[in-house]
Amino acid sequence: MVLILNNARLPVRKFATPEIIFGSGSIELVGQHASNLSHDRVLIVSDPGVRDAGWVRIVENSLEQSGLEHTSFDQVKINPRIENVEEGVKHYLDENCDLIVAVGGGSPIDCAKCIGVMATNEGSIEELEGVDEIQIPGPPLLCVPTTAGSSADISPFAIITDREAGRKMVIISRLLVPDLSIVDPDTTTTMDSGLTVSSGIDALAHALESYVSTASSPLTDMFALEAAKIITNALPRVHLNPLDMRARERMMLASLYAGLSFSNASLGILHAMSHGVGGMYDTTHGVAACALLEIIIEFNYPCVKEKYIELENAMFKTTGGMETLISHINRLLAEVGADQKLRGCGLRKEDILPITEHVIQDPCLATNPRPARRIDIEELYERAL
Ligand SMILES: [Fe+2]
Structure with a gap:
């Protein structure tokens, strides 16, 4: 036997994912699946908007039909804060829960992930910041995402805001990958048009950043490419007609694909910079992504042409190359009304220096295809203002 070695071998890569159930009406299956995981009481984590939209009630009914007791913590803020996690942990422990069901967008799901691991690990949440710092798994976590964008229901990431320090903590661990995600595209119909677009552009940023990430591989590339392709077609359709259920379903599928890609290939400088803005100003994450897409493509392009x-x-x-790609993307952003600048998120010139200090620490920066220095980040912020 002849062992042939060359430089074209594929890199060693892992691929982690929750069990996934996808399809219209699948939210009704929460109780059936939760009954395999819970014997005591279920903690439902959500936010006031998701409860008002009626999705929490459907989950509660489904749990009751399966004979499960439940209690609700639905005061999670947009960009969940350390205090939200602490309050949720207290609720979980006081009520003797043994399963968490997160219903909502990235905020309730990220908060639920941290409630779980803070219920089982000693110390403060700051000690879990960074990559693989969590020692003990939390209780089982079942997610029902209600936005087509964050993919927190798939990912090993949780982003928690430290309001006092004006920054976002990025916690990455395979122990944060949920056990089960029930992905029902019908739940996205209650997003308003602003959230539909910003979460859709966030999903596009996941696809683009993970595709050019230094940790990308054939295991993730096909998901990233397919996600980018679907979003380009489906997002303008959803924007034009929010009740186009075929397009809503396509967006949910694309968000899932982008999530599978970035959960395993990680992200890049766009996310590091948008976390920086979101930590200082309470903007939703996708809004900053819209303002950064063009300049980040320009910055990275020579390294991953x-x-x-x-x-x-x-x-x-x-x-056609860089100019063509950027002009197409700008046309797409304009078509869905997302052609904005960071100024619109509240960012001022004097914020750039302190924010850059946080960006330098962000784990997403590690897999950007072009190494970024402090001065690069400052210049990129100035251009995106
Ligand atoms: Fe994102």
Whole structure:
């Protein structure tokens, strides 16, 4: 036998994912699946908007039909804070729960992930910051995402805001990957048009960043490419007609694909910079992503030209290069009303220096295809203002 070695071998990579159930009406299956995981009481984590939209009531009914007791913590803020997690942990322990069901967008799901691990680990949440710092798994976590964008229901990430320090803590651990995600596209119909677009652009940013990430691989590339392609087609359709259920379903599928990609290939400088803005100003994460797409493509392009051409081909069926890709993307952003600047998130010139200090520490920066220095980040913020 001849062992042939060359430089074209594939890198060693892992691929982690929750069990996934996808489809219209699948939210009704929560009770059936929760009954395999809970014997005592279920803690439902959500926010006031998701409760008002009626999705929490459907989950409660489903749990009751399966004979499960439940209690609710539904005061999670947009960009969940340390205090939300502490309050949720107290609720979980006081009520003797043994399963968490998170219903909502990225905020309730990230908060639920941290409630789980803070209920089982000693110390403060700050000690879990960074990569693989969590020692003990939390209780089982079942997610019902109600936005097509964050993919927190798939990912090993949780982002918690430290309001006092004006920054976002990024916690990454395979112990944060939920056990089960029940992905029902019908739940996205109660998003308003602003959230529909910003979460959709966040999903696009997940696809683009993970596709060019230094940790990308064939295990993740196909999901990233397909997600970018679907979003390019489906997001304008959803924006035009929010009740186009076929397009809503496509967006939910694309968000799931982008989540599978970034959960395993990680992200890049766009997310590090948008976490920076979101930590200081309470903007939703996708809004900052809209303002950063163009300048980040320009910054990274020389290092991953072939990959951007593959993305351009998948999304727009052209292979013109950087200017063509950017003009297509700007047209897409304008079409869905997302052509904004960071100024619109509240960012001021004098914020750039302190925010850059946080960005330098963000784990998402580690997999950006082009190494970024402090001065690069400051310049990129100035351009996106
Ligand atoms: Fe994101």
